[in-house]
Amino acid sequence: MFPVLGTLVVMEAMTQQRATERVLTAILTLRPREERAVCERDPNAWVKQLMAPLHGPDRRPVAEHPAPPNWLRSLPQRRHLPAFFAFDASGRGYDPREPEVPSALWREVQEADVAFEPFALLRSEVVVLARMPWRDGPCAYVLARGPWVDENSVWQTLRTGVLALLVLLFSVPIAMSPIIRRVRNLTQDVQRYASNAYEGTIAARGNDEIAQLARAFGQAGMTVRAQLEARERREQKLREFLANTTHDVMTPLTVLQGHLSGMRDAVAIGKPLERTQVSCAMDEAHYIASLIHNLGAAARLDVADDALELTSLDLRDVVERAISRHRPIARERSVALDGAVSADAVMVRADLTLVEQALSNLIHNAVRYNQPGGMVAVILERDASEHFTLSVIDDGPGIDSESLQLITERGSRGNLARSRAPDGKGFGLHIVQRVAHLHGYTLTLGKSEHGGLGAKLEGRLCTDQS
């Protein structure tokens, strides 16, 4: 409001200045040429008679008359009237009371014939310097100095503005108080909502902007809450993963240390190392590696079901890598591990790590729970249309159907799901099942034609090479 008020005052003052300048300019410039001779005879007398139109018919100043009939006589009832001073072409004046004319005015009047002093808000007097039509002689220039046409108008504008401001200052808070109260209530609700970790909702009554704002806050809070919960779940899974890894790895690691200690003691006394001891140590190390990979896969699978990072891959490469990972331990256990893949590419869209881990688990179980002299075969085939079959078969002891049902449900075994005895294969098979499900593959577990376990994964090929 104050800037508006100030602007109004300044504009009113400028209007008054301009109006007064026009009046004085008109008085000075509308002089007939015949007046030159009058001026040259007596410049001071001539300038006095410039005020004649401002006098009434009895030659008395307008101030003594009632409201004047024309605009030249519309000067306020003031104590002083405009004064005029004559100067010759060189700028010499005749009246000892004449004011000093600023050099800027002299320069301006040379170019424009009429010059004005710059506007000053607090000065209600106007100075006009004009060159007479005859342009030389003792009255070549005349300076007029006079008050604003209506100085009171600025005060009136100021008074009106202050009054309006006071009315607004009192009326606006009264009008706005219901809205302010609602905004305050909303602020308290939002603060309470945030301090309660965005549980619950924010009450929103009506359909106006404040109600919409309340609903928007509520929505934002729900989003934040969901993200916080997702993050908490991830952190919980990570904590579980770390705890499980620590727990599950410690025992086989201890066993491995035991084997290594035994081997060290044997070497220390010059005793030849027993092959079985070395094999057991390798077995434990292999189991630990497999367990860590499985725990990582399980953590990924437990966080979100859409944790797949799909890419186009050739299952033949996956088979080759998985077999080569387990061949050393298979050889150590005297179990023949071989694979056969299709001559043509077997392209699928799958998560590379999870599919490789699933196949690895099947192979690992088949090798680990087989007897010396046994065999494990991995066969990858594709048909002419759009399907592949990946089989892992062995001639080991196999698993009865009832146990098969139980051990694929990791949750039903609780902490035992990852125990090494009697058969830690439940964890690995559970991961195989989850991976198959996520990729849309069919997993069939049963008895193989060679007497052991037969695991078959079937799925669709992809034609997209990206």
Add this chain to the structure above:
Amino acid sequence: MSKQVLLIEDDHELGAQVRSCLGQAGYGTHWLQTGRLLRSEDLRDFDLVILDIMLPGVFGLDILKALRNVSDLPVLVLSARNETSDKVRALKLGADDYLTKPFWPEELLERVRARLRRPSLDRQRRVESVGDVRIDCEGREVFVRGERVELTRSEFDVLALLAERPGAAVTRRALMTRVVSSERDASERALDVHVSRIRKKLGTDDVVETVRGIGYRLKIRDSA
């Protein structure tokens, strides 16, 4: 001359183990313990690069990318991270294979051999040699110690199919589908009979190897 391997691995223990393992298998190894971007002249004398992608200083995948700009050498990537995104990125940047730690030395050797294996099949004439046996798939002839051996059509077809992928096991079903199915008595027993006769005519069981649970394989000998 033995195959030469460039090993880029910063871990002292692991690098020493890998070099020792490759050396025992007959491969020459040059070991770089710090990573740097390689130029084509750095790779001239090598047949394979083993690159650990987690190196201090230089990002291993940057080394791989720079290497691919100047060379087609096979690259086997080693990584301790079992993340799908890392593997996919390495393969897309041109790695031929990757090996996730921990791994057995034998596993490393098997991957190295797979990358270095050059089919002895002469692509111009499709000739495969295994020991004293030479199989000319195009001419449909088999020679043992230079002397021609007579095989029946089906017997040769079995041998030729195995020779298409030497060292790789072929399922009984694939053999039966391609070779034996046209016969009147198409059966696994017929297939076994064919193989038995092939072995007898070649005078050795060391060429066509039985792969339990799968089928048969043309045996090859890997050398460094």
